[in-house]
Amino acid sequence: MKRQETRMIDRTLLEVVRRNPKADRLELLQLCKGLTGLGADLLEIDSQVLGKLVELPAESQFLMHIGKASELAACSEQGIRCCSLSAVLLNDRTLMETIRKQGMKAFVDLHAADEKELSELKVPGLPVHVDQIRIFGLDQAVDASWVMLVENLAKQLNVSIGICPGNRFFNATAIALEAVMAGLSHVTVSFAGYGGDHGLACTEEVLVAMETLHKPDTSKTFHALPAVSRCLSDATGIRIAEDKPVIGSGIFHYESGIHAAGIEKAAETYEPFAPELVGQSRKLHLGKHSGRKAVERKLIELGISCSEWEPEELLERIRKKSIELKRSLKDEEIRLVIGR
Amino acid sequence: MKIRIVDTTLRDGEQRAGTALGEKDKLKIARLLDSLEIFQIEAGIPAMGGEEKRSICRMRELGLKSRISTWNRIHTGDIRHSADCRPDIVHLSAPVSDIQIRRKLDKDRNWVLQNVKRTVCYAKERGFEVTLGLEDASRADFRFLIQVIATAFLEGVDRIRYADTVGILYRKRLYEEIKGIRDKLAVQVEMHAHNDLGMAVANSIAAVKAGAEFIDCTIGGIGERAGNCNFLQFLEAARGCLGVFHGTDMEAFRETQNEILAIMAPAR
Numbered sequence: 001m002k003r004q005e006t007r008m009i010d011r012t013l014l015e016v017v018r019r020n021p022k023a024d025r026l027e028l029l030q031l032c033k034g035l036t037g038l039g040a041d042l043l044e045i046d047s048q049v050l051g052k053l054v055e056l057p058a059e060s061q062f063l064m065h066i067g068k069a070s071e072l073a074a075c076s077e078q079g080i081r082c083c084s085l086s087a088v089l090l091n092d093r094t095l096m097e098t099i100r101k102q103g104m105k106a107f108v109d110l111h112a113a114d115e116k117e118l119s120e121l122k123v124p125g126l127p128v129h130v131d132q133i134r135i136f137g138l139d140q141a142v143d144a145s146w147v148m149l150v151e152n153l154a155k156q157l158n159v160s161i162g163i164c165p166g167n168r169f170f171n172a173t174a175i176a177l178e179a180v181m182a183g184l185s186h187v188t189v190s191f192a193g194y195g196g197d198h199g200l201a202c203t204e205e206v207l208v209a210m211e212t213l214h215k216p217d218t219s220k221t222f223h224a225l226p227a228v229s230r231c232l233s234d235a236t237g238i239r240i241a242e243d244k245p246v247i248g249s250g251i252f253h254y255e256s257g258i259h260a261a262g263i264e265k266a267a268e269t270y271e272p273f274a275p276e277l278v279g280q281s282r283k284l285h286l287g288k289h290s291g292r293k294a295v296e297r298k299l300i301e302l303g304i305s306c307s308e309w310e311p312e313e314l315l316e317r318i319r320k321k322s323i324e325l326k327r328s329l330k331d332e333e334i335r336l337v338i339g340r
Numbered sequence: 341m342k343i344r345i346v347d348t349t350l351r352d353g354e355q356r357a358g359t360a361l362g363e364k365d366k367l368k369i370a371r372l373l374d375s376l377e378i379f380q381i382e383a384g385i386p387a388m389g390g391e392e393k394r395s396i397c398r399m400r401e402l403g404l405k406s407r408i409s410t411w412n413r414i415h416t417g418d419i420r421h422s423a424d425c426r427p428d429i430v431h432l433s434a435p436v437s438d439i440q441i442r443r444k445l446d447k448d449r450n451w452v453l454q455n456v457k458r459t460v461c462y463a464k465e466r467g468f469e470v471t472l473g474l475e476d477a478s479r480a481d482f483r484f485l486i487q488v489i490a491t492a493f494l495e496g497v498d499r500i501r502y503a504d505t506v507g508i509l510y511r512k513r514l515y516e517e518i519k520g521i522r523d524k525l526a527v528q529v530e531m532h533a534h535n536d537l538g539m540a541v542a543n544s545i546a547a548v549k550a551g552a553e554f555i556d557c558t559i560g561g562i563g564e565r566a567g568n569c570n571f572l573q574f575l576e577a578a579r580g581c582l583g584v585f586h587g588t589d590m591e592a593f594r595e596t597q598n599e600i601l602a603i604m605a606p607a608r
Contacts, residue, residue, distance in 0.1 A: 142581045143515060143549055144511060169545075169577040169581050170542060170573045171541065171581075173539055174510060174511050174542035174543070177510055178510070193538075208537065243356070243535075243561070245535055245536055245538040246566070250357065254357050254564070254565075255357040255358065256355040256357075258413075259355070259564060262444040265443055266439070266444065269440055270506060270564070270565075271565075272506040272508045272536045287360050288359075288360035288392070319360075320390075323362040325606060325607055326365075326604070327358045328357060
């Protein structure tokens with residue numbers, strides 16, 4: 001499925017500090033560690049982030065987003081070898097000459113909303129030492145035909161091209177995945193899709209999608225995902241929704257009789273990947289949609305003899321109580337329903 | 341390009357762990373869904389009996405513009421329960437992946453084909469419009485998928501639901517699957533996407549591009565695990581990427597969505 005290894009650029013830190021200028025240094029360092037541990041090849045930062053971190057952790061590799069030439073000195077001091085910049089700055093000869101002298105790899109940022117804009121993209125003349133382009137946007141790319149346009153453009157210009165898809169129309173992860181499957185040079189994402197005007201492709205969705213669909217011989221695990229989620233919440237104050245794909249705390253909760261029966265026999269009947277892959281575990285709820293077998297299982301779990309009860313009658317009581325509460329029942333509520 | 345929305349908030353949405361609706365709330369929500377110009381409301385599972393069945397039976401009395409459908413296994417007993425509720429459409433869900441057929445049901449492919457034929461005939465003989473769901477289609481052998489669809493088609497089913505039950509599809513593959521079905525058989529295709537890898541909306545748009553005319557959604561995208569295709573997000577994506585639904589009052593729809601989600605929230 002993958003032709004060449006696509007580098008993953010994670011821009012969570014940059015987006016966090018832009019929106020939360022008071023973000024704590026220790027929280028940012030934890031995020032660094034977590035994102036690198038998950039597999040990010042480059043963490044994108046800017047001078048604001050660098051100012052907070054002060055010293056960069058040695059185990060992570062960084063991409064510095066440059067706004068002006070004076071920011072390059074800090075790159076040299078900190079050993080940062082890669083930078084990103086808006087195409088407008090290509091006209092800044094001092095800046096471009098400094099990049100060349102420092103031997104840095106420069107990613108030039110352009111924008112295209114869809115295939116039409118991509119095919120009409122005006123790429124400014126690139127200095128010979130600049131061989132990376134990053135295209136932001138593609139929000140309106142409705143299918144994978146954009147890939148061929150990018151590949152043709154890359155051949156035409158003799159550069160490597162990657163993307164940073166926007167999530168205005170809820171397809172950023174799909175587009176990022178297409179980039180990885182096509183073996184494009186790089187793809188830029190952020191954790192939980194944090195940032196951008198309408199969100200970005202989600203780091204965790206792309207990583208787990210590749211793991212689930214690619215089925216490699218050596219299995220990666222993403223046990224650190226819950227910890228990284230907490231880091232992001234701590235640094236930004238945002239709450240990760242319970243049903244957020246891959247990292248939501250409720251995504252492995254189940255109740256419906258048919259699903260529960262399937263999961264008991266073979267979890268893969270109703271799970272795309274095991275909860276352990278993403279550092280979570282399964283939880284069975286008892287409620288309106290439960291079946292007989294789930295009730296029996298719960299009784300055993302609570303240490304209550306099944307033989308005393310007529311399962312259908314008990315199921316009916318549980319369903320009634322669940323409808324009254326408009327949710328599933330807690331263990332103590334199940335005991336009350338049973339009369340224990 | 342005509343896209344019709346099949347809302348499954350009251351069935352797949354309600355299957356989200358910890359969600360439980362009584363008769364009064366289901367009827368309130370059905371009225372609100374009707375105001376969203378939903379083509380079809382999948383009302384629930386009559387075979388569950390009790391208050392679930394009663395609420396579905398009462399839905400007919402509301403005089404809704406939306407068509408009412410019920411969800412059934414390929415089991416004549418389920419159809420009898422549905423018949424009591426007099427829906428517009430009886431939806432039959434057939435497992436089509438070997439994982440589901442063998443591991444969940446301990447059956448084989450022939451059993452599925454025989455029971456698809458039997459239950460479609462049973463429902464048709466009772467005068468119902470029947471749609472066939474292909475559960476776990478995204479992990480099924482494509483040739484067997486076509487066999488199942490053809491079996492149903494010969495018995496008079498002209499709409500199938502392609503279900504990406506565990507949400508593992510991506511756009512390119514989905515497009516190829518849906519197009520492949522439409523190239524082989526003259527059936528209408530309904531797309532049922534799950535959001536496990538964050539691509540339910542993107543996949544639903546891809547399904548429309550491949551010729552699917554019906555898209556399954558839920559309010560707020562609620563459903564099993566990471567949920568289903570989010571109704572409002574799908575409308576926004578369809579407006580922005582396909583140039584449809586431009587006459588929709590999104591603000592009013594958002595308010596109705598919030599009202600429905602408030603009804604579904606647990607009692608204090």
